[in-house]
Amino acid sequence: MMEYKGYKAQIDFDNDAGVFVGEVINTHDGITFTGRSVDELRESFRRAVDDYLDLSCDMGGDGEQPFSGRLSIRINPILHRAIADCAAREGKSLSAWIADCLGRAAGVAKVKAS
Numbered sequence: 001m002m003e004y005k006g007y008k009a010q011i012d013f014d015n016d017a018g019v020f021v022g023e024v025i026n027t028h029d030g031i032t033f034t035g036r037s038v039d040e041l042r043e044s045f046r047r048a049v050d051d052y053l054d055l056s057c058d059m060g061g062d063g064e065q066p067f068s069g070r071l072s073i074r075i076n077p078i079l080h081r082a083i084a085d086c087a088a089r090e091g092k093s094l095s096a097w098i099a100d101c102l103g104r105a106a107g108v109a110k111v112k113a114s
Contacts, residue, residue: 008025010025019035022048
């Protein structure tokens with residue numbers, strides 16, 4: 001995973017094209033980039049984020065701020081205890097258990113808690 005200015009990118013390799021392909025994963029906007037080497041990929045990522053931010057500014061906005069992956073919520077203490085018990089029964093941290101439940105509810109493939 002790469003990070004630049006708070007934007008995080010997931011990297012894959014396209015074997016047919018022989019290039020690394022990256023996608024920014026913590027924004028709704030589609031930001032993609034490619035590179036044939038790690039250095040080229042890193043530069044392409046930075047350029048894609050900078051271009052996105054410049055374009056957003058030109059259009060009178062600030063660009064969508066990247067999602068941090070942190071979510072702070074307040075819940076009833078009884079619910080807090082109940083979900084802590086569930087997480088413990090499954091041998092998971094509270095964050096991992098909640099992330100799994102939210103992922104299922106949102107229809108997102110299994111994701112790791114940060």
